Amino acid sequence: MISILRSNPNLQELRLSDTSLPNDTDGSTSKVSLRDLKTLELTGEIRHLSRLLQRLILPPTLDKIHLTGSDPTMEDISQTLAPYMQDYFRRDARFQTPLEVYSSSSYNGFIAISVQATAPVTWASFAVNPSGVPPPDVLEQFFINLIAPIPREPVVSFTASLDMKLPEELLFVMPNIETLSIRHTELSKGFLQPDPDGPHAKTKLLPSLRSLSLEYISLGDDGWGHLTTYLAHQTSNGQIISLQVSGDVPRIPAEVVDEIKDLVGEFIY
Numbered sequence: 001m002i003s004i005l006r007s008n009p010n011l012q013e014l015r016l017s018d019t020s021l022p023n024d025t026d027g028s029t030s031k032v033s034l035r036d037l038k039t040l041e042l043t044g045e046i047r048h049l050s051r052l053l054q055r056l057i058l059p060p061t062l063d064k065i066h067l068t069g070s071d072p073t074m075e076d077i078s079q080t081l082a083p084y085m086q087d088y089f090r091r092d093a094r095f096q097t098p099l100e101v102y103s104s105s106s107y108n109g110f111i112a113i114s115v116q117a118t119a120p121v122t123w124a125s126f127a128v129n130p131s132g133v134p135p136p137d138v139l140e141q142f143f144i145n146l147i148a149p150i151p152r153e154p155v156v157s158f159t160a161s162l163d164m165k166l167p168e169e170l171l172f173v174m175p176n177i178e179t180l181s182i183r184h185t186e187l188s189k190g191f192l193q194p195d196p197d198g199p200h201a202k203t204k205l206l207p208s209l210r211s212l213s214l215e216y217i218s219l220g221d222d223g224w225g226h227l228t229t230y231l232a233h234q235t236s237n238g239q240i241i242s243l244q245v246s247g248d249v250p251r252i253p254a255e256v257v258d259e260i261k262d263l264v265g266e267f268i269y
Contacts, residue, residue, distance in 0.1 A: 002055065005032045012036055017043040022052055033057040043068040046128070050080045061092045061122075068112075068127040074138070077128060077145045085126055086149035089115075094122050100157040101150060105143060107163050109134045113146050140164055156208075159183075168194055171205040180206065181213040183247075188220035191230045209234065209241050216247035224256045231263040242266035 001022045005011070011034050021044040037058055042049050046069030053067075065088065069081060089095045094117040102114040112127035128142060144167055155174045160166055161183040171177070171192070194200035220226060234241060243264045245252070252260075252269060261267050 002032060005034065009033055010036050013039040015041040021045070021048040023048050029055070031055050031057050035059050038062060039064045041066040045070050046072045046076045046081065053084060061094070064123045066125040068129060070129045071131045072128045074141060074145070077142060081126065082145055082149050088124065089149060089151055092122070094120065095124070095151055096154055098156045099151065099154045101155050102159045103147065104161040105139065105163050107133070109139055111139070111143050111146055113150070115150055136164065140167060143167070144170070168198065168200065168205060172200050176208050177206055178208050179211045180209060181215070183215040186218045186220050187224070187226040189222065189226060191226045193230060193233055204234065206234065211242045213244045213246070217249050219250050224252060228256065228259050228263065231260060235263050240265040244268040
């Protein structure tokens with residue numbers, strides 16, 4: 001495969017997956033220049049993926065990059081993939097403009113992070129696909145390590161479809177999020193609020209929030225009370241937000257609807 005790439009230096013799109021990824025069995029470190037590349041999509045065993053990236057000389061910026069590494073360890077993400085992501089975002093000035101971030105995870109451990117820069121539009125997507133089902137704490141750490149390299153200040157929109165609770169630290173370090181969409185989560189005690197015994201107690205995790213969207217949510221031990229408690233917390237000091245609740249969700253009692261309407265600027269149900 002390396003010889004094929006070397007023979008085609010004018011490639012603008014490169015998509016390789018699984019067995020087509022070079023495995024570097026010969027131990028070679030010679031590099032291949034693909035200076036005209038615009039789209040890069042690689043899927044396969046994370047160690048092979050990492051070795052190939054080390055051998056490619058790419059242009060300073062790409063229009064689209066999508067990397068999916070299978071069978072990762074914690075070290076693979078924190079010491080290999082995350083540093084590559086951080087360097088990639090640092091090189092491309094477009095990722096210092098307003099960003100939209102999309103994140104998802106599934107019960108089997110698959111985690112994906114996509115970042116869209118809007119001026120001009122460009123995409124970067126990174127994912128890991130562990131073998132087996134990691135324990136919840138390992139899955140959460142995978143997610144944190146994968147999302148940590150994203151520039152934090154430019155993020156204005158965040159969409160989460162996760163089989164886990166959104167880590168508090170994530171929301172705290174992205175203070176300019178204006179639009180937050182959460183899918184497939186349970187309303188539970190402390191929903192979108194800081195740990196009362198933690199370092200961010202009595203602060204707002206989302207000081208710039210203007211719009212909250214909840215889709216396909218379920219209720220915890222206090223029904224809709226956890227949502228109204230959060231809304232009272234978030235809208236204190238005059239902060240105005242809109243709320244949209246959609247999808248297959250439990251019915252909201254009329255008195256709760258009235259309470260929500262008193263707390264938010266706009267309510268779409």
